[in-house]
Amino acid sequence: MEKTLKPEDSLSVIAEMVSKTKRNLQEGSFYYLMWGWLALGAAGVEYFLLTYMKSDWHPIVWPVMGVLGGIASAVYSRKAHARQGHTSFIESAMKIVWMAFGAMMVLAILMGATQNWSLAYVLIIALYGMGTFISGGILKFRPLIYGGVACWIISAVCILWSSEFLHFPTMLIMLMISLAVGYLIPGYALKNSEAKNNAA
Numbered sequence: 001m002e003k004t005l006k007p008e009d010s011l012s013v014i015a016e017m018v019s020k021t022k023r024n025l026q027e028g029s030f031y032y033l034m035w036g037w038l039a040l041g042a043a044g045v046e047y048f049l050l051t052y053m054k055s056d057w058h059p060i061v062w063p064v065m066g067v068l069g070g071i072a073s074a075v076y077s078r079k080a081h082a083r084q085g086h087t088s089f090i091e092s093a094m095k096i097v098w099m100a101f102g103a104m105m106v107l108a109i110l111m112g113a114t115q116n117w118s119l120a121y122v123l124i125i126a127l128y129g130m131g132t133f134i135s136g137g138i139l140k141f142r143p144l145i146y147g148g149v150a151c152w153i154i155s156a157v158c159i160l161w162s163s164e165f166l167h168f169p170t171m172l173i174m175l176m177i178s179l180a181v182g183y184l185i186p187g188y189a190l191k192n193s194e195a196k197n198n199a200a
Helices: 007-026 029-051 058-084 089-114 117-139 142-160 170-199
Strands: none
Touching: 029 058, 029 170, 089 117, 117 142, 117 170, 142 170
C-alpha cells in the first residue's frame, strides 16, 4: 500500500529539493570564473594586439577563446551531471536561459562583423548582464543580480556618452570592466558561498 505523505512532510521534501538544486546551481561558480577569465584575457590580448602591435589579426583571440571555453565547459558539465545524477526543473530553466544567451551572442557577433563592432559590444555587455541577473534572481544571490545591473549601467553609459566610449579600443576596456563586475566578482562570491555551505 502506498504511503501518504503528511502536508508537513511534503513541504520538507520540497524544501530539501529546492535546497539541493540551489547547491547544485551554486557550483556554477566554475563557469563564471572560467568564462570571465577567458574573456577578460581575450579582450586584454586583443587590446594589446590592436593598440601596441597594430595587428590586423587581433580578432583571432575570440574564436580561440570560444573553442577552449566550450571544451572546458563540456567536460565539466558532463562530470557534474554524472555526479548529481539528475536534472531539476530549475536547472533545465537555467540551461535554456544560457542557450538563449548563446544564440543572442551569435547575433551580436554577426552584427559586429557586418555593421558596427562598438554597438555589438554594447549589446554583448548587456547580454552578460541579462544572464547574470536572471541567474542571480533564480538563486536569490545578490552579487549576481548586482553584477547584471552593473553591466546594464555600463551599456547605458556607452550609449549615452557615445562620443567618449563608443569606439575602439575603448569598448574593449569597457568590456573588461563588465567582465570583472559581472562575472569575476560575483563568481568569487559564489565560490565563497559554496565553501561556506560545504563547511556547514
